[in-house]
Amino acid sequence: MDLHTKTMTELSAGLDSGEYTSVELTQTLLDRIAAHNDTLNALLTVTGEQALAAAARADADRAAGKAGALNGLPIIHKDIFCTRGVRTTCGSKMLDNFISPYDATIVERLADAGAVVLGKANMDEFAMGSSNETSYFGPVNNPWDLERSPGGSSGGSAAAVAARFAPGATATDTGGSIRQPAALTGTVGIKPTYGRVSRYGMIAFASSLDQAGVITRSAEDAARLLGVMAGFDERDSTCIDKPAPDYAAALGESIKGLKIGIVRQHFDEGLDADCGARVKDAIAVIESLGATAIEVDMPNIDYSVPTYYVVAPAECSSNLSRFDGVRFGHRAENAEDLFDLYCRSRGEGFGDEVKRRIMTGTYVLSAGYYDAYYLKAQQVRHLIADDFKKAFEEVDVIAGPTAPTTAFKLGDMVDDPITMYLNDIYTIGANLGGFPAMSVPCGFVNDLPVGLHLVGHHFDESALLRCAHAYQQATDWHTACPEVFK
Amino acid sequence: MSLDKDQVQQIATLARLKLGEDEYAESVEKLSKIVDFVAHLSEADTSGVIPMAHPLDIAQRLRPDVVTEPNDRDRYQENAASVSDGLYLVPKVIE
Numbered sequence: 001m002d003l004h005t006k007t008m009t010e011l012s013a014g015l016d017s018g019e020y021t022s023v024e025l026t027q028t029l030l031d032r033i034a035a036h037n038d039t040l041n042a043l044l045t046v047t048g049e050q051a052l053a054a055a056a057r058a059d060a061d062r063a064a065g066k067a068g069a070l071n072g073l074p075i076i077h078k079d080i081f082c083t084r085g086v087r088t089t090c091g092s093k094m095l096d097n098f099i100s101p102y103d104a105t106i107v108e109r110l111a112d113a114g115a116v117v118l119g120k121a122n123m124d125e126f127a128m129g130s131s132n133e134t135s136y137f138g139p140v141n142n143p144w145d146l147e148r149s150p151g152g153s154s155g156g157s158a159a160a161v162a163a164r165f166a167p168g169a170t171a172t173d174t175g176g177s178i179r180q181p182a183a184l185t186g187t188v189g190i191k192p193t194y195g196r197v198s199r200y201g202m203i204a205f206a207s208s209l210d211q212a213g214v215i216t217r218s219a220e221d222a223a224r225l226l227g228v229m230a231g232f233d234e235r236d237s238t239c240i241d242k243p244a245p246d247y248a249a250a251l252g253e254s255i256k257g258l259k260i261g262i263v264r265q266h267f268d269e270g271l272d273a274d275c276g277a278r279v280k281d282a283i284a285v286i287e288s289l290g291a292t293a294i295e296v297d298m299p300n301i302d303y304s305v306p307t308y309y310v311v312a313p314a315e316c317s318s319n320l321s322r323f324d325g326v327r328f329g330h331r332a333e334n335a336e337d338l339f340d341l342y343c344r345s346r347g348e349g350f351g352d353e354v355k356r357r358i359m360t361g362t363y364v365l366s367a368g369y370y371d372a373y374y375l376k377a378q379q380v381r382h383l384i385a386d387d388f389k390k391a392f393e394e395v396d397v398i399a400g401p402t403a404p405t406t407a408f409k410l411g412d413m414v415d416d417p418i419t420m421y422l423n424d425i426y427t428i429g430a431n432l433g434g435f436p437a438m439s440v441p442c443g444f445v446n447d448l449p450v451g452l453h454l455v456g457h458h459f460d461e462s463a464l465l466r467c468a469h470a471y472q473q474a475t476d477w478h479t480a481c482p483e484v485f486k
Numbered sequence: 487m488s489l490d491k492d493q494v495q496q497i498a499t500l501a502r503l504k505l506g507e508d509e510y511a512e513s514v515e516k517l518s519k520i521v522d523f524v525a526h527l528s529e530a531d532t533s534g535v536i537p538m539a540h541p542l543d544i545a546q547r548l549r550p551d552v553v554t555e556p557n558d559r560d561r562y563q564e565n566a567a568s569v570s571d572g573l574y575l576v577p578k579v580i581e
Contacts, residue, residue: 101561194541208541237547306524317501324502326574331567335577339502347504352512355503359494359513360520362501373524378537380530385538417516418523434541458542 003028004164005481008073008221011167015062015072022055022062022072026116029074033118033165036485040141042150042159044079045087046119054116061114069228071114076169078157079120080127081107081212082201090203091123091135091153094329094349104201105236106170106212106229113228118166121156125351126320127177127205129153130423131413134353139410142185143482144448148407151181151423157215158185163485168216168225172202174209175308176402176427179439182215183402183451186441186480188468189215190222192461194434195240197226198233206315207238209308209431217478219440219468223247226461242459250462251469256290258467261395263298266426272405274445279401282442282452282471286399289470294395298387303380304428305421310364310377311432316354317361323349356417385433392457397467401426402439402451426453436461440468441477449480488518488525 003025006014014020030048037043051074058072082088082100089095103111111117124134132140132155140155142148143163150159154171158181161169171178173191182189191213202212214225230244260283267276287293325331325345332348335341350358364373391398403423413420430437435458439451452471456464472478494513498505505513540546559572568575
């Protein structure tokens with residue numbers, strides 16, 4: 001039985017019919033992880049014992065007729081989500097020994113629905129990176145080519161799903177951290193609307209941009225997982241008090257008449273020509289299913305990356321001030337005084353990229369520079385968000401490439417922060433405006449996956465999922481599996 | 487270079503980050519690149535544009551001012567490097 005190749009929807013049916021139990025399924029995937037994780041470095045912690053216990057509970061619940069929406073289905077959590085009693089590192093030396101005293105809301109909700117957690121996924125340190133190379137625990141290798149990056153920051157989640165360690169994983173996205181790795185690993189990634197999913201227990205990077213989402217292999221599975229995670233949470237003051245629709249139920253609806261916006265700038269010279277061709281093919285397929293493509297203008301979109309690299313570091317410099325070596329996290333030895341304790345604990349505990357972003361943020365917020373950088377970026381952010389809003393007066397979904405190229409070689413971009421930052425050129429706009437967005441596999445260039453990027457209007461994740469599902473019914477790119485992991 | 491070593495040192499102090507001598511040269515170079523890159527924003531015409539603080543342009547929800555958290559101090563302190571009698575210990579602050 002090739003249980004690892006199956007989607008959550010297929011596995012649910014198998015569990016329902018009694019073809020296998022969750023314990024059997026969980027053990028199969030744990031064996032796979034034991035065999036392949038050293039090759040990929042996708043998981044930082046494997047929670048085998050807890051997983052088997054949760055699977056046994058799920059099997060008992062099912063037998064008692066109390067199966068939740070995700071009963072017995074194995075998942076992986078990005079190591080940015082707090083998991084009670086389990087090491088939660090956020091990819092940093094700072095939290096190397098941190099055992100979370102509580103569960104994130106989404107961890108709780110997924111467990112309540114019966115999901116079984118196999119482990120915690122590697123990631124760029126504090127989610128700051130686009131290649132997974134900033135992780136204190138070493139980079140993740142891309143299952144499609146082990147010398148290449150899986151993207152980041154949710155590279156571990158994406159690689160684990162692509163290598164069939166689990167049918168789905170949680171992830172987070174501040175500037176493209178769900179969608180870019182999904183594109184580079186041939187998986188589906190969705191970042192919902194800002195505020196749609198609770199961030200309680202999700203370690204903060206940039207609070208006006210961060211949002212939790214999922215990486216799966218099909219749009220249908222993304223809808224299932226997101227359906228359980230989404231919705232109001234009292235404990236997150238930025239969580240929107242609005243009921244989440246039944247994402248899975250809307251999938252079957254036709255996309256006839258759906259209007260797809262194409263942004264001219266997204267197909268400029270920055271985009272690899274072959275990747276662009278795959279994306280255009282995908283848009284043609286969506287048109288053939290009854291959607292109409294319309295060109296839309298976004299005059300301020302080219303400012304997205306510089307705007308992001310002011311706003312995100314500013315917020316990170318503030319959020320990461322909590323790591324002081326006193327209450328939790330790394331603490332320097334033999335500090336001379338309190339100031340020395342702070343400076344050395346942080347200097348030793350944070351990696352280069354995190355320090356760089358904290359310092360960038362400190363600079364743009366400092367007296368004399370605040371107006372020129374931070375305030376200016378917040379104004380430009382408004383212009384960019386307005387470009388999107390104007391586009392959504394005419395179209396339902398904006399489609400384009402997720403990333404400018406396919407997966408790049410590990411080590412290729414580490415020396416130039418700007419080249420690395422430009423990886424997120426197509427994804428950042430959605431975060432700046434708080435819009436839902438997703439990446440869907442749409443073909444290959446030189447045997448490496450390419451992603452189609454879809455952005456929707458606020459709270460309209462359903463349009464994205466419906467569009468992606470219709471596309472996946474007509475194509476089979478999402479079922480392709482890297483040779484080594486078949 | 488748009489930033490020099492003194493400026494980077496000042497930023498690092500404000501950010502409570504101790505950098506090694508070898509880290510400075512790289513920080514000056516890379517931070518300068520980033521600052522030059524984000525300086526492109528000055529080309530955007532933002533006259534009369536309201537700064538955007540929230541992506542959905544809404545105000546933060548407030549909650550009633552009541553205690554909701556249980557006292558779990560002992561459990562939280564398990565992650566601290568140094569505690570005593572429920573207090574967090576730091577190097578001496580007052581001589």
